[in-house]
Amino acid sequence: MDFLRELWAFMRARKKLWLLPIIIVLLLLGGLIVFVQGSALAPFIYTIF
Template sequence: MRDFFARMGILGELLAFLWKRKLYWLIPMIVVLIIFVVFIILGSNPATQPFIYTLF
């Protein structure tokens, strides 16, 4: 498992920290935050705005 986390960079370090401290319940919240950040970044691009707005 350590090799898997090491290959993922910063995200791997975060997951390794959560795994080591047994904070499994934080992983879904972090995934949702990452999804929201991706939507915000994509929504700021005028070419992708019509596609993002149809999702909501």
């Protein structure tokens, strides 16, 4: 819950509420990918995050 509260506060402070629907869709899709794939290793030549 703390996490969601902080994420909400972050979006309000940054005036990025428009990101919310994108986040929800991406999280759902992302959740599905995580569920299907199960690995958290990123094979990037260089990760930018």
